[in-house]
């Protein structure tokens with residue numbers, strides 16, 4: 001059993017949307033295809049992966065360091081003890097050979113992208129959906145049959161007025177979502193007007209989350225917190241700089257409703273610092289670490305172990321990124337849900353073509369691997385990279 005080739009291509013997901021920190025006019029992602037010599041049902045097993053939006057394609061890192069390391073590894077060093085499948089944990093060690101600890105930068109994105117493709121291949125070789133494999137190997141054997149998902153949109157966009165924002169949010173409710181998210185952070189008065197416009201079309205504050213994308217200093221964070229609290233929102237997200245744990249801890253003294261953060265923490269150690277020093281409250285706050293940006297599922301399992309040691313339930317995790325790997329992890333390892341970007345960041349946003357979202361939950365397809373083959377436009381793109 002061998003990896004015979006690894007392809008990578010940077011794919012544009014650029015658009016005119018922006019959050020309070022960046023615009024997406026030049027955004028792209030890396031797509032990788034890990035081509036194996038294994039055949040199942042007459043078809044060659046190819047594992048696919050990509051990084052989530054928000055970090056640019058780490059093509060250079062992949063081609064200079066991580067892909068060569070994996071292609072040069074001895075076969076025995078990347079297979080399980082029985083030699084019957086690839087071992088994602090051993091592969092992780094190979095990928096990280098020669099890498100010092102700390103300073104995680106964006107090599108975590110490159111490793112996360114390859115890790116996604118490895119898990120896709122591993123589940124395809126076992127001829128099982130990944131959520132089933134994860135529940136059997138690492139969980140209680142029984143995956144959840146549906147996962148809470150929320151619609152993340154509400155971006156700033158040139159010419160977008162409150163009516164258009166309301167239309168967008170109504171659209172998500174019509175698709176079956178029960179919670180929607182919008183961007184804030186460009187100005188208190190404008191944001192309160194936009195929030196109130198959305199609250200006119202969703203059932204209550206509990207149906208709306210707001211995301212600052214790390215824009216605020218402590219004073220602004222608290223000023224917004226005082227105005228937001230009466231709306232009783234689903235959550236107030238990534239309010240200050242992702243690495244400013246003291247700001248997060250101080251803010252929790254001024255805001256009693258749920259907060260969420262973690263999408264820009266890229267390692268177990270950074271996640272642990274948030275838990276140690278960020279004042280996050282295990283009875284109400286949410287953690288958004290995204291394996292596709294942070295060294296993959298192998299590292300994410302270390303994060304879940306760390307959370308358990310600190311008294312946190314895995315149900316407090318609702319990862320960033322809206323991809324099907326996190327959907328599989330949510331079902332297989334018992335997370336609280338997953339993000340979704342219906343109609344945004346195409347063809348990566350949304351889930352299986354023929355499984356609708358109902359009352360805020362989505363089911364998972366019964367196909368081997370992560371399930372990319374159930375999303376026609378996505379699998380078309382992924383296959384074009386493998387060829």
Ligand SMILES: O=C([O-])CC(=O)C(=O)O
Pocket residue numbers: 019053054152211213263320321339
């Ligand atoms: O706008 C972005 O960078 C994406 C984001 O924060 C989210 O999905 O929570």
Ligand SMILES: [Mg+2]
Pocket residue numbers: 211213237238263320
């Ligand atoms: Mg966010």
